[in-house]
């Protein structure tokens with residue numbers, strides 16, 4: 001028996017693989033982006049209460065009413081964006097499932113989807129699963145902006161959508177209002193969808209998060225995807241969502257229903273309370289991440305890595321070419337084994353075979369101070385070894 005062809009053109013997630021490699025060598029795991037500190041206590045209690053209260057059966061397929069209302073409220077209060085929780089929100093098992101459901105619901109085989117490169121590794125396989133074609137537009141160093149002319153040139157009669165991830169994984173770039181306006185203008189001119197993936201919207205150090213759907217003429221052509229994983233440090237709860245115009249939501253909900261039936265009922269109930277946390281929760285979240293970023297940046301530079309200081313999200317996308325001439329996979333595996341710090345090789349964020357990623361490695365700093373201190377201690381050895 002042979003496996004389906006569609007599975008042959010993408011490989012296992014390197015991000016998840018590096019966590020396994022880190023565990024194998026007992027390395028400090030700065031690869032996969034998940035926090036190693038506790039989630040908010042009150043949300044844990046709410047989950048325990050929901051389970052005790054027997055909220056243990058399927059919720060409504062597209063998400064518990066309480067969570068959808070909380071999400072709608074979040075957009076109204078935070079961004080002045082009106083969203084109907086009854087017809088526009090689909091809660092899914094993480095932004096990962098939300099994105100796959102959106103692609104499967106909205107793209108036909110042969111459609112082209114524009115993705116800025118480097119990119120979070122899921123978009124490529126998501127496109128392949130629905131037989132759409134990913135088309136890549138480079139983000140340009142050192143600040144990872146995009147060139148509007150290159151974006152325009154990438155549009156063909158088959159183009160259906162542009163994917164925007166801001167704050168950006170892995171570069172930390174936060175798309176400015178003028179960048180978003182340039183994307184919006186191209187989308188409107190060519191009648192394209194924009195799919196935004198915003199899981200780091202509250203992990204922001206410079207600039208502001210502007211939902212694409214709030215720009216003039218964009219609400220009807222934008223799908224807003226986000227996640228609760230990073231905002232509430234609950235990556236294992238698998239909660240994310242897609243907000244789309246009602247007619248698109250009908251299709252997204254159908255796909256989501258047959259993939260997973262729904263997200264975990266007691267966890268949706270509990271997570272809803274998070275969006276009612278006061279502003280101080282979100283300020284503290286961003287401040288703690290800023291402290292972690294500022295703590296790790298110096299030692300990484302001292303070790304010889306170069307990078308643009310991230311304006312958002314929780315990664316350093318670091319050029320290691322001053323340290324080693326190895327390719328990224330060799331270097332990341334060597335560093336895990338010999339130095340004891342695991343990272344994600346840069347090529348995971350580029351199309352297969354693209355040379356551009358080979359001089360980068362990605363450090364995640366969503367870790368408690370003690371973990372980062374241990375990493376810094378180990379990284380000090382780098383200079384002696386190379």
Ligand code: GLN
Pocket residue numbers: 015016031032033034096120169
């Ligand atoms: N988004 C996180 C990362 O880039 C986690 C990825 C995952 O494993 N779902 O590392």
